[in-house]
Amino acid sequence: MSGRLYGVGTGPGDPELMTVKAVRLLREAPVVARFCKAGRLGNAGTTVADLLRADVVMEELAYPVTTELPCGSPEYRDAITGFYEEAASRLAVHLAAGRDVVVLSEGDPLFYGSYMHLHRRLAPRFGAEVVPGVTGMAACWAAAGVPIAQGDDMLAVLPGTLDQDKLAERLALADAAVIMKVGGNLPKIRRALEQAGRLGEALYVERASQPGQKVMALAARDPALPAPYFSIILVPGWRGLS
Numbered sequence: 001m002s003g004r005l006y007g008v009g010t011g012p013g014d015p016e017l018m019t020v021k022a023v024r025l026l027r028e029a030p031v032v033a034r035f036c037k038a039g040r041l042g043n044a045g046t047t048v049a050d051l052l053r054a055d056v057v058m059e060e061l062a063y064p065v066t067t068e069l070p071c072g073s074p075e076y077r078d079a080i081t082g083f084y085e086e087a088a089s090r091l092a093v094h095l096a097a098g099r100d101v102v103v104l105s106e107g108d109p110l111f112y113g114s115y116m117h118l119h120r121r122l123a124p125r126f127g128a129e130v131v132p133g134v135t136g137m138a139a140c141w142a143a144a145g146v147p148i149a150q151g152d153d154m155l156a157v158l159p160g161t162l163d164q165d166k167l168a169e170r171l172a173l174a175d176a177a178v179i180m181k182v183g184g185n186l187p188k189i190r191r192a193l194e195q196a197g198r199l200g201e202a203l204y205v206e207r208a209s210q211p212g213q214k215v216m217a218l219a220a221r222d223p224a225l226p227a228p229y230f231s232i233i234l235v236p237g238w239r240g241l242s
Contacts (some may be wrong), residue, residue, distance in 0.1 A: 001118035003031075003095040003128050006102045007109035007119055008020035009133015010044040015228070017134045017196040018047070025131065029102040031059060033087075037113045038062035043210075057094070059101075061087045061114075061153070081229045084114075088121035089161035095126045112159075112180060137178045139208035141196055144215045146203065146236045149176045153237035160185035160233075168175040176237025186227040190218065193235070203234040 003065040006025055011017040026032070039062070043050070047211040052058075064079045094101050106121030108209060109115040109130050114166060119128060135143045137157070151153040156174035171177055171192060171240050179189055193199040207230045 001098055003097070003099040003101060005091070005095060005122050005126050005128040007105055007113070007128070007130045008049045008101065008102050008104050009108045010240050011111075011134040012061070012136045012139035012208055013043055013047055014106060015047050015050070015141075017139065017209055019131065022131050022133065023051060025102055027053065028100075029053070029056060030099050031057045031106065033059040033061055033090075033091055033101060034104045035061045035063065042104075044106045047106075048104060055097075059090060059094075060064040061090075081149060084117040084121065091120060092125070095122065099190045105133065109133045110242075111135055111170070116143050124143065136230070137180070137234075137236055140205035140232045141234055141236075143213055144203050144234060144236075145209045146234065147238045148178070148234065148236055150238035155232070157238065159191050164188050164192045164195065165172065168195035169205055171196035171198050171235065174197060174235070174237075175239075177233075177235040179233035179235075182227045182231040183229055184226070186231075187223065189233060190223060194232075201235050203236070204231065205234060206231045208232070 053148040059191035
């Protein structure tokens with residue numbers, strides 16, 4: 001019999017924010033795969049480090065590119081597509097040999113997660129199961145202590161990689177918004193929020209649930225400071241507090 005593929009959400013970084021099912025699978029898994037930069041443990045790897053078997057086989061899936069190339073460029077697409085094909089082939093060897101494989105996914109596996117690229121390639125051939133995880137955005141609004149949406153509010157989840165005018169257009173239409181993929185896009189995001197008349201409402205949350213967590217009004221944050229990968233912008237809804 002072939003092994004089973006599990007896409008396991010490890011949550012936003014606090015090990016206590018993983019599901020009971022995720023913890024059980026991680027303690028039992030003979031093979032664990034983690035996406036990361038080459039030579040680095042990665043956030044998900046750090047989160048689960050104390051849960052793994054002593055004899056676990058760790059498959060490091062190191063990205064060939066991250067931010068070095070524009071994500072829409074042919075060079076980026078070729079590099080990342082080849083990477084996912086090679087990663088799926090490596091894990092297929094374990095699955096074909098009857099070994100279950102747990103793939104770590106920061107937040108939730110099917111929400112901006114790299115796991116979904118493996119799922120598309122491997123689920124048709126092997127049994128596969130997705131274990132949901134607490135998303136980074138949920139950890140951010142919990143850290144900020146603000147209701148994000150209520151009643152008929154429309155919530156938009158926007159990638160900060162959109163161009164400024166598209167961001168501003170969508171921000172102006174939404175009652176509430178979450179902006180992901182902040183990092184080096186922060187100056188553009190600030191301009192888009194200002195263009196949409198929403199800068200005064202925006203909150204900046206950094207490393208939610210992790211050591212070094214920060215929550216502040218985006219307008220009060222020094223615009224010259226770089227934003228780390230684990231940062232999200234919130235524009236809370238529910239203006240009519242009832």
